[in-house]
Amino acid sequence: MTRPRIIVTRKLPDAVEERLRQRFTVAFNTADTPFSSERLVRALQVADGLLCTVTDLFDEQILQAEGKLNAKILANFGVGVNNIDLDAAEAQGLVVSNTPGVLTDATADIAMALILAATRRMSETEAMLRSGNWTSFSPTGMLGTGIQGKTLGIIGMGRIGQATAQRAQAGFGMKVIYFNRSKTGPFDFPAEARDSIEAVMREADVVSLHLPGGAANRGTISAERIGLMKKTAFLVNTARGDVVDEPALISALKEGRIAGAGLDVFAAEPTVPQALIDLPNVTLLPHIGSATVETRTAMGMLAVDNLEAFFDGTDLPSRVV
Template sequence: MTPKLLISRTMPDRVVTRALARYDVTLREDLDPLTEAQALAALYDHDAVLTTLGDAFTATVFAQAPAPRCRILANFGVGYNHIAVAAAKASGVVVSNTPGAVTDATADIALTLMLMTARRAGEGERLVRSGGWKGWQPTQMLGQHITGKRLGVVGFGRIGKAIARRAHFGFGMEIMFFNRSTVEDPGMPATQVASLTALMAGCDVVVVAVPGGAATHHLIGSESLAAMQPHAILINIARGDVVDETALIDALQQRRIAGAGLDVYEHEPLVPPALLALDSAVLLPHLGTAALEVREAMGLMALDNLDAFFDGQEVPNRVA
């Protein structure tokens, strides 16, 4: 029997075409993620779900589906904190993700935010569009030079290392990193520090690149932000709730740090008005993997996981 697959949001044509060749596909065209009620229905109505960011496969949902029809959630993306993985496993549901496909694109966005924030590019573009620019001046909108400065990376997995490589070899930046486990071979000149506070205190730019989930919720809060230098900037390309948004807004408003570049938000897609009002914040609409070839690669990797599962083989990117 052909497995019945729900694709929870619109995908690139190449991904949909391949899925249709093997599965009985229901392609959901709603722009919003699955609610808990919709996620519960998906578990009962389909053999598999190609799930996307924000789909509410919570512990509450799995508690109502102890023996679901669905046997695998193939997540479209590396982050899967919207899925209660332990509860899925207890219900007999496999969970997979797409780690390698997103690394370079996400690292590129981190560098984009670093440059935009340090050089006040967002603020400058708004000035030009407003008609308020009066021409070049020697002291106009002076930002910071990042070449040769010290970069701190919080989380030194695939994405963290990719960011560090770009920063070191492209901009001559000195690299420090904080990671929960020891990294024996960073792959470049880089120094692992023992504490998050030490990293935050010692760097000109700090990039957050840890996975989301309970273990990293509000990892960057008032204490770590207070350790940063007044000229330092914070970049978050991880998950929004890794950073305590209220504490970050306070640090920016009080000018205890110079700026922040964000691609993700604590209650996405809601962005606090206080954050929107800050010229020192560069705000992107979760563009980390927003390139056609990257989204195609993510979808095809998710289908690789599904194909392996239904072929009775080991799922290559299984997380539970």
């Protein structure tokens, strides 16, 4: 029996690639360079399935390109699927899967790290040291903000939002408030629901974003909502860059209308606005929320689980459409 042909769009952990070799006929991306639009179209035409990542944009134009699509499944390496036009994929008969759950702890850890980095001015003070501008200890120099007893506002109380809230409450004594589109809870830690995003933005000392990306949430954290934040408040985003009005956030940071931010994701990755890079009151990370050996391997293994289930004709562990 002919083995299904799988095209993998980025370099994966060795253990994941070895498992793929054992089951499928696989074309790997050994150079680890993102596929062009033309290469994605060609892959859809020649492969039985793709193991793709958030760097691969499967929009309507690509999914409806001329030429018959041979691929039957997009096994996405990541929780978010805003890189895939799900309606267009479904119209083409493509199954889409993702990798939820396995990256919860790693991403929540980075959210907590960004909360600490932003409130304690770590990026700014490290830059001062590295540039040789640190002259001595000063009792009043480079003072940050303590988070003990402060209010953390979670927007999107899913797995990662809950894990971040639990860390903040149990480890740092923060009060947790949250907004979630659908009813959720109860939790095994204290947390108070709010009836709107606006209520969270007004009340929180730190706002942490954990809502899905994509068209439905694009620009949800708008200029108006950022404008509701306290002047002493911080915004942290480990979700997707497109959920934030990036120019509005830059303006608020530049003008001191909020105290600072910690960002792991950006609206047009890998492009990061120079205006953000130049700001001292923002910590910037290159989308490393799930970047541990253990987590990225688990994500890859779950993507392979989805591929195997599809070609075996059984239920996928994490089917999206």
